[in-house]
Amino acid sequence: MSSTARTPTGPSAPPGSGAAAVVFDLDGTLVDSEPLYFEAGRRTLAGHGVTGFDWEDHTRFIGIGTRQTLTTLRAEYGIEAPVEQLLAEKNRHYLELARGGTEVFPRMRAFVERLHAAGLPMAVASGSSRTAIDAVLTATGLAALLPVFVSAEEVAHGKPEPDVFLEAARRLGVEPRRCVVVEDAPPGAEAARRAGMRCIAVPYVAGTVADPAFASAGLLFPGGQGEFDPDAAYAWVTGGS
Incomplete structure (x- = not known):
């Protein structure tokens, strides 16, 4: 094992067996x-008049699904557009960025x-x-x-x-x-x-x-x-x- 890795206690596998x-x-x-998702989110929010959304703001949502993220941001910033519209917009921006290179x-x-x-x-x-x-x-x-x-x-x-x-x-x-x-x-x-x-x-x-x-x-x-x-x-x- 790498000297930098640590092994906390977690769910165990059946004794003597590896993963399936x-x-x-x-x-x-x-x-x-994540940098692409940040930029896609920034563009989406900017399209609804939200400015100043930065990387630190984005890191709050790393690991959280896109729908949950946008539902929270919509409420925080008082965006009138429905979540489905925001999802479509962010997905469009992200796909444009991702296809350019990930x-x-x-x-x-x-x-x-x-x-x-x-x-x-x-x-x-x-x-x-x-x-x-x-x-x-x-x-x-x-x-x-x-x-x-x-x-x-x-x-x-x-x-x-x-x-x-x-x-x-x-x-x-x-x-x-x-x-x-x-x-x-x-x-x-x-x-x-x-x-x-x-x-x-x-x-x-x-x-x-x-x-x-x-x-x-x-x-x-x-x-x-x-x-x-x-x-x-x-x-x-x-x-x-």
């Missing part, structure tokens, strides 16, 4: 799309490729729209490795509720307790805990490392993507330790 499947969050975990975290790509080579089933469970997930996976070449994905718009509740992870497990045909989740944000780590799944946490925002939700992660990389070790993560996933 791995479920990835998308934004901030597999791809560095960066995959190199060590995460290596991790996905190794899991794929080993034949371990994988899925993506995200708060983004299905259209956005499909566009990003296709543009980055990850679609061939991660053909199964679930959006929060397909389930009753987004993170921190466990719905997207439970649906991903159902589609993979794997019991939740045999799944490992890879997440970057506290709401996602909490959703994994509620789903009864083990979790690898790779915090996107440094200031969230001490968030209580990450205490339930089975493997934590406090330094985020810069410290993520695909070899250590693979050994932890397959060893069930």
Whole structure:
């Protein structure tokens, strides 16, 4: 295991066994799309007369589904347009930006490729729209490795509720307790805990490392993507330790 990784106490796998499947969050975990979502949100809000929305404002919503985010922002800023309109506008802005180029975290790509080579089933469970997930996976070449994905718009509740992870497990045909989740944000780590799944946490925002939700992660990389070790993560996933 990497000397930088920590192993808090989280949901356990059956003794002596490794995971049967791995479920990835998308934004901030597999791809560095948060700057794109920030800009898409800024443009959407600006179109409704809201100015001064900055990166710090955006970080409050990392790990929260787009619908939940816009519902909150609509109330905070007194925007008259319905949430469905805001969703469509933000999605349009995001797709324009994402198709222009989305960066995959190199060590995460290596991790996905190794899991794929080993034949371990994988899925993506995200708060983004299905259209956005499909566009990003296709543009980055990850679609061939991660053909199964679930959006929060397909389930009753987004993170921190466990719905997207439970649906991903159902589609993979794997019991939740045999799944490992890879997440970057506290709401996602909490959703994994509620789903009864083990979790690898790779915090996107440094200031969230001490968030209580990450205490339930089975493997934590406090330094985020810069410290993520695909070899250590693979050994932890397959060893069930």
